[in-house]
Amino acid sequence: FRSLYIIFRSVGFRVLVSSPPKMAMYVNYESSSGYALFEVHGLDEIGQNTEAVRTSVSDLSRFGRVVQLTAFHPFESALDALNQINAVSEGVMTDELRSFLELNLPKVKEGKKPKFSLGLAEPKLGSHIFEATKIPCQSNEFVLELLRGVRQHFDRFIKDLKPGDLEKSQLGLAHSYSRAKVKFNVNRVDNMVIQAIFLLDTLDKDINSFAMRVREWYSWHFPELVKIVNDNYLYARVSKMIDDKSKLTEDHIPMLTEVLGDEDKAKEVVEAGKASMGQDLSPVDLINVQSFAQRVMDLADYRKKLYDYLVAKMSDIAPNLAALIGEMVGARLISHAGSLTNLAKCPSSTLQILGAEKALFRALKTRGNTPKYGLIFHSSFIGRASAKNKGRIARFLANKCSIASRIDCFADGATTAFGEKLREQVEERLEFYDKGVAPRKNVDVMKEVIDNLQKNDDEGKEPVEAKKSKKKKAKGEEEEEEVVAMDEDKSEKKKKKEKRKMETAEENEKSEKKKKKKSKSGGDEETDDGHSTKKKKKKSKSAE
Numbered sequence: 001f002r003s004l005y006i007i008f009r010s011v012g013f014r015v016l017v018s019s020p021p022k023m024a025m026y027v028n029y030e031s032s033s034g035y036a037l038f039e040v041h042g043l044d045e046i047g048q049n050t051e052a053v054r055t056s057v058s059d060l061s062r063f064g065r066v067v068q069l070t071a072f073h074p075f076e077s078a079l080d081a082l083n084q085i086n087a088v089s090e091g092v093m094t095d096e097l098r099s100f101l102e103l104n105l106p107k108v109k110e111g112k113k114p115k116f117s118l119g120l121a122e123p124k125l126g127s128h129i130f131e132a133t134k135i136p137c138q139s140n141e142f143v144l145e146l147l148r149g150v151r152q153h154f155d156r157f158i159k160d161l162k163p164g165d166l167e168k169s170q171l172g173l174a175h176s177y178s179r180a181k182v183k184f185n186v187n188r189v190d191n192m193v194i195q196a197i198f199l200l201d202t203l204d205k206d207i208n209s210f211a212m213r214v215r216e217w218y219s220w221h222f223p224e225l226v227k228i229v230n231d232n233y234l235y236a237r238v239s240k241m242i243d244d245k246s247k248l249t250e251d252h253i254p255m256l257t258e259v260l261g262d263e264d265k266a267k268e269v270v271e272a273g274k275a276s277m278g279q280d281l282s283p284v285d286l287i288n289v290q291s292f293a294q295r296v297m298d299l300a301d302y303r304k305k306l307y308d309y310l311v312a313k314m315s316d317i318a319p320n321l322a323a324l325i326g327e328m329v330g331a332r333l334i335s336h337a338g339s340l341t342n343l344a345k346c347p348s349s350t351l352q353i354l355g356a357e358k359a360l361f362r363a364l365k366t367r368g369n370t371p372k373y374g375l376i377f378h379s380s381f382i383g384r385a386s387a388k389n390k391g392r393i394a395r396f397l398a399n400k401c402s403i404a405s406r407i408d409c410f411a412d413g414a415t416t417a418f419g420e421k422l423r424e425q426v427e428e429r430l431e432f433y434d435k436g437v438a439p440r441k442n443v444d445v446m447k448e449v450i451d452n453l454q455k456n457d458d459e460g461k462e463p464v465e466a467k468k469s470k471k472k473k474a475k476g477e478e479e480e481e482e483v484v485a486m487d488e489d490k491s492e493k494k495k496k497k498e499k500r501k502m503e504t505a506e507e508n509e510k511s512e513k514k515k516k517k518k519s520k521s522g523g524d525e526e527t528d529d530g531h532s533t534k535k536k537k538k539k540s541k542s543a544e
Helices: 002-017 050-057 060-066 078-089 095-104 123-133 141-152 165-181 191-219 232-242 250-260 263-274 283-317 319-325 327-337 340-345 348-352 357-366 380-384 387-410 417-435 442-521 523-543
Strands: 024-030 034-040 067-074 116-119
Touching: 024 078, 024 141, 034 095, 034 141, 050 060, 050 141, 060 067, 067 095, 067 141, 078 095, 078 165, 095 123, 116 141, 191 232, 191 283, 191 327, 232 250, 232 263, 232 283, 250 263, 283 319, 283 327, 319 327, 319 387, 319 417, 327 340, 340 387, 348 387, 380 387, 380 417, 387 417, 417 442
Parallel strands: 024 116
Antiparallel strands: 024 034, 034 067
């Protein structure tokens, strides 16, 4: 017994000392050309150590002994590759990936621990794979270092790949993936606003210079008109309408009244034309003046259309900024910053002096006073503030503009509710500087706006549900009417059947009564009836 005890003890000691069974490890790499499954060998050489893996990654001969290709599943097309990579980025296992893993990995038996694990770069994808297939997955620094080595030497593992194919597939998939992820809204392209505001500024300068040229040119013929009509656009229209001052009569007063909007001015123009001291022009000169005045009028009309276009674009791109500070100033801020995103990234202190960079750098060089405002000076709020409060209101307005630009840039839906409330806050701040009335806090105002938007959303949903309920009620009423009509038809049919039954019953009763009467009258009547029938038959035969 003692010898047996020693033997069992020695066996048990050996069992305790022996190392546990090794866990096999696989690594799945999602390349641009397909799924690749690698088996990790020789973990004893490098161990579960990220530094050892980093040193072995650069050496292909050593790394090739550790990682070996097990299977490769190429993508069918570029669209298939895009769908597969989108699913991987979202942490979803596709049917192709599931079939690929189940086909090439050892089977997982129920109730037993699997003797392998799968390394992945995406932890979300690993959790989804474990839930669906019970394959144990891991994602850590060790796995990421292995995948980095696989990515570095991937073209060496796949022998059928030609030089340059992998780079082309990576470039094409990168373009399609980024294009699918970054979804641009055509209506919110701020480049259109930048070009429109640049063109508006150019048109303003050109129209002003051209209108001055028309005034100088036509005043040689009719100098008194300059003092009567001050507006450039109206001056061009009136000069084109008058043409030759010598032909001005009282018949032109209604036409001039329509253009100028004032009958007294129209009469004054006619009287000045009769007593004008200007020189006469030849018909060719008058034609040139008229054509140039028409060009100026066309440019002014186009400028109005372009302004309407800019207002519409600003309502789509930056509705809150436009509601706060106006379309023109908001568009100038966006164009100066380069884009709405750049403007949203600017702090309020930068936005406050945006457009006054020369004055800022000059003040820094000369150690003078820095500018208090830049492009936002064109806002009406700064003009309404007193001299001592202009800098304070400019700082407050820049703060609200930065908030509005960030809401416009990063919000999903377009609304002017935030911009209107921010404008009310600026108005309250002006009253606070003038009268001392305490303004509301920004937190309370923003909460109020969010609550109002949620209420509007709920009210928008309620009419839809009401319409659905009305439709259901209408359908129910129609069905009830149909049922009632069916019941009425059935009742009418029943009544008709009952009437027919009553009529048949009455006829049967009458026939029975006749039979009873005949039975009481006796055989004489029957002989008489028989003779009469015979006589009738004889008559019918003779008639034939």
